[in-house]
Amino acid sequence: MTSSQTxxxxxxxxxxxxxxxxxxxxxxxYGDEGKGQIVDxxxxxxxxxxRYNGGANAGHTVIIGDQKFALHLIPSGxxxxxxxxxxxxxxxxxxxxxxxxxxxxxxxxxxxxxxxKISNRAHVVLxxxxxxxxxxxxxxxxxxxxxxxxTTGRGIGPCYADKxxxxxxxxxxxxxxxxxxxxxxxxxxSIKNTILEALAKTCDQPFEQLDANAIFADLKxxxxxxxxHITDTSVLLHDAMDDGKxxxxxxxxxxxxxxxxxxxxxxxxxxxxxxxxxxxxxxxGGTIKNIIGIVKLYTSRVGEGPFPSELLNExxxxxRQQGNEFGTTTGRPRRTGWLDLVSVxxxxxxxxxxxxxxxxxxxxxxxKTIKLCVGYRLxxxxxxNTLPANAGDLARAEPIxxxxxxxxxxxxxxxxxxxxxxxxxxxxxRVQELLGTxxxxxxxxxxxxxxxxxxxx
Numbered sequence: 001m002t003s004s005q006t007x008x009x010x011x012x013x014x015x016x017x018x019x020x021x022x023x024x025x026x027x028x029x030y031g032d033e034g035k036g037q038i039v040d041x042x043x044x045x046x047x048x049x050x051r052y053n054g055g056a057n058a059g060h061t062v063i064i065g066d067q068k069f070a071l072h073l074i075p076s077g078x079x080x081x082x083x084x085x086x087x088x089x090x091x092x093x094x095x096x097x098x099x100x101x102x103x104x105x106x107x108x109x110x111x112x113x114x115x116x117k118i119s120n121r122a123h124v125v126l127x128x129x130x131x132x133x134x135x136x137x138x139x140x141x142x143x144x145x146x147x148x149x150x151t152t153g154r155g156i157g158p159c160y161a162d163k164x165x166x167x168x169x170x171x172x173x174x175x176x177x178x179x180x181x182x183x184x185x186x187x188x189x190s191i192k193n194t195i196l197e198a199l200a201k202t203c204d205q206p207f208e209q210l211d212a213n214a215i216f217a218d219l220k221x222x223x224x225x226x227x228x229h230i231t232d233t234s235v236l237l238h239d240a241m242d243d244g245k246x247x248x249x250x251x252x253x254x255x256x257x258x259x260x261x262x263x264x265x266x267x268x269x270x271x272x273x274x275x276x277x278x279x280x281x282x283x284x285g286g287t288i289k290n291i292i293g294i295v296k297l298y299t300s301r302v303g304e305g306p307f308p309s310e311l312l313n314e315x316x317x318x319x320r321q322q323g324n325e326f327g328t329t330t331g332r333p334r335r336t337g338w339l340d341l342v343s344v345x346x347x348x349x350x351x352x353x354x355x356x357x358x359x360x361x362x363x364x365x366x367x368k369t370i371k372l373c374v375g376y377r378l379x380x381x382x383x384x385n386t387l388p389a390n391a392g393d394l395a396r397a398e399p400i401x402x403x404x405x406x407x408x409x410x411x412x413x414x415x416x417x418x419x420x421x422x423x424x425x426x427x428x429x430r431v432q433e434l435l436g437t438x439x440x441x442x443x444x445x446x447x448x449x450x451x452x453x454x455x456x457x
Contacts, residue, residue: 027254034359047245049077052280054252090280120173129155234282266305293353
């Protein structure tokens with residue numbers, strides 16, 4: 001997800017028709033759509049930017065001039081000097097990672113102080129979660145007839161699991177009562193060591209008992225530094241609304257990775273569609289009036305899971321290289337393929353998208369033919385408006401394509417939508433027609449001035 005602090009066309013924001021209302025930016029595919037570029041453009045026009053889900057498995061890249069910033073936990077609005085940035089209760093927080101981000105930003109001249117607040121109800125990712133994450137995936141890979149999920153190994157799933165288990169969970173607010181936490185850490189680590197040792201044995205992996213004292217010592221040091229940022233962010237958000245301030249919610253990961261509605265079990269561990277906003281932030285239901293869906297005009301995916309329009313050929317590799325499709329968090333090569341409008345339609349209805357912003361069009365330049373997946377064939381039936389709930393069924397689905405003439409010219413310097421090659425416009429307009437919802441903006445590069453406003457047809 002990318003952005004820039006260079007100038008943007010004055011009508012780009014107006015094209016979204018936000019009318020001063022609370023809004024959200026949501027990824028509609030498998031992540032890496034370019035949400036950060038849009039959050040950066042919008043952030044300066046909102047008083048609060050709030051993250052509501054996920055953890056350090058998210059990777060948002062922000063580009064300022066010739067500098068590149070990789071964010072995992074801190075909202076992308078941190079680059080907007082007047083915005084308050086909130087990490088909500090639905091996020092799971094690795095204290096070491098967020099401190100690393102804070103230090104990296106400060107070293108590069110980005111002020112971090114009262115502009116960053118962290119929910120005291122957010123859950124804490126601890127070292128045993130990361131060990132557990134890797135061992136579980138290895139155990140599944142070894143088990144006959146099972147498939148690994150393809151985890152990032154950041155401890156996100158195990159932390160959310162502990163949140164549900166309750167007795168083995170730690171929340172950020174407990175870092176403000178650190179002396180009371182020591183006994184709890186000792187108890188949890190004892191339980192985790194028993195579980196992890198058994199898992200390691202199953203995987204034929206060596207295991208060294210985790211040191212509860214060392215974990216607590218690190219946590220105590222981290223608590224001192226993070227304490228000024230920890231607060232009741234739900235109260236903060238409600239007070240902001242009462243004061244007439246406008247909130248922009250920033251989704252992490254993307255709708256097709258939603259724990260309930262994505263390609264389960266090859267998903268993340270949070271509600272990353274717009275359905276997660278209220279539970280993950282404490283905002284009242286119905287607060288968010290505008291849902292801006294971000295769609296890349298091809299598809300990429302990290303890790304395992306069904307991908308009907310995947311390209312396992314030279315074209316897929318071309319898209320990967322031209323789109324720099326390598327994970328911000330892991331560096332792993334992303335899988336690539338044609339735009340899958342079946343999943344996009346499904347995801348946009350789920351999140352209640354009111355308008356779209358599209359990225360990635362420039363990546364397709366030079367391809368002789370561009371394909372668009374408009375349906376699936378599965379067991380003799382055509383599917384075009386929903387997704388099979390079973391991942392195995394989705395993996396068997398055969399894509400139905402429409403084909404478009406490609407465009408050869410680079411488009412990064414186009415200043416208006418009308419400057420795009422006619423073949424590029426034809427492709428975008430067909431996508432809009434099939435979605436049934438307006439595409440307001442098309443990004444032809446990663447800078448702010450590479451966002452083109454689309455005609456309101």
